[in-house]
Amino acid sequence: RSREPKPLDQLAEGAGRAWLSGFPTAEEVLGVPDEVFGMPAGRRETIRGLARAVADGSLDLAPGGDREETVRRLLALPGVGPWTAGYVAMRALGDPDVLLPTDLAVRRGAAALGLPDAPTTLDPYADRWRPWRSYAVIRLWRAA
Numbered sequence: 232r233s234r235e236p237k238p239l240d241q242l243a244e245g246a247g248r249a250w251l252s253g254f255p256t257a258e259e260v261l262g263v264p265d266e267v268f269g270m271p272a273g274r275r276e277t278i279r280g281l282a283r284a285v286a287d288g289s290l291d292l293a294p295g296g297d298r299e300e301t302v303r304r305l306l307a308l309p310g311v312g313p314w315t316a317g318y319v320a321m322r323a324l325g326d327p328d329v330l331l332p333t334d335l336a337v338r339r340g341a342a343a344l345g346l347p348d349a350p351t352t353l354d355p356y357a358d359r360w361r362p363w364r365s366y367a368v369i370r371l372w373r374a375a
Contacts, residue, residue: 257285277310284308294325321365330357330364340371 255263260282268275284290290304298320305316314333321329331337332350342348347356360367 257282327365328362336375337371340374343374
């Protein structure tokens with residue numbers, strides 16, 4: 232089914248309305264004027280860089296793709312760090328084995344459950360959860 236995309240400035244104005252369904256395309260994101268982004272310029276440019284990579288085909292965020300290659304390409308983008316690349320791998324790519332040891336909610340959840348909560352100790356501790364660490368992250372978020 233084909234849908235006529237709404238201009239992003241209209242989508243931004245109608246955030247939360249029932250007619251807003253799905254995410255904008257990479258091309259739509261690239262067409263958004265600066266003032267529509269409610270964030271610092273650096274973050275806005277990171278989002279645009281990601282959108283350019285998706286639009287030109289150098290980055291594929293479809294589930295089932297090569298996760299390691301996608302994470303490598305994400306990390307090569309200015310402004311994208313390990314947490315963001317891991318989060319995208321977990322949520323967009325469906326990677327079942329991502330740990331986000333620096334995530335504040337993950338650390339708080341670990342502490343609430345009596346587990347190591349410093350990233351340097353949580354990371355090796357979580358090796359026992361392989362290959363399902365993404366599910367542990369969700370559990371730790373809930374425990375937070």
